[in-house]
């Protein structure tokens with residue numbers, strides 16, 4: 001992807017709150033990811049719907065996929081287009097321990113999602129609205145199966161990320177469906193009012209969704225503490241930073257007084273962070 005097309009995606013994100021990278025995933029990779037997700041879906045006990053977050057009830061959701069397979073992480077970190085866009089959106093320019101052209105943003109959540117029959121209400125995922133020019137969180141959805149309105153595609157209310165308001169269901173009339181093909185990548189600012197239509201086809205509609213946030217935001221799960229050592233061993237320093245290992249809070253002032261660290265302070269194993 002050229003600098004020019006990255007600039008176009010960034011400008012769409014700034015103005016409309018979302019962008020679509022068409023055919024951003026290699027066909028072989030799509031099949032590998034979706035079949036691994038189907039395997040995990042078949043093996044996991046179905047979640048008790050009442051214990052799921054409200055928005056996910058009635059939908060197939062595979063939580064915490066970074067623990068299952070390196071390929072789920074690398075589908076994002078190995079995609080230069082995605083990394084370039086997300087770095088521009090979320091890197092902290094004052095994070096001096098990591099070179100500015102490397103990521104200092106982190107992964108908040110990595111989940112698989114397929115739409116159920118019920119629509120997913122409009123919502124934001126930044127937890128707080130704002131109308132500022134700086135983004136604090138974004139979602140990157142790797143589309144693994146074609147998405148149409150009948151198959152429960154993502155919907156967004158363009159420009160709502162600048163509204164400084166929580167999502168209002170009466171804005172459904174302004175929501176636009178994002179029709180995509182397997183292999184497309186949709187990126188939206190997490191302040192954008194978005195949701196998904198109900199899937200009336202009976203077919204699955206898997207996408208792999210990463211929520212990336214600025215380094216100081218809390219992660220959905222204990223991503224750093226529960227990563228299998230076998231996956232940690234294979235990560236690059238950039239990937240360790242993205243999973244949060246460079247911005248773990250120190251235990252106390254004797255361990256460290258800076259909230260941010262660089263690659264030089266990364267530890268050899270997951271267990272070593274707990275000592």
Ligand SMILES: O=C(O)CCC(=O)C(=O)O
Nearest residue numbers: 113153154194195196209
């Ligand atoms: O899967 C979708 O289309 C929307 C997902 C979504 O709204 C979310 O993950 O917050």
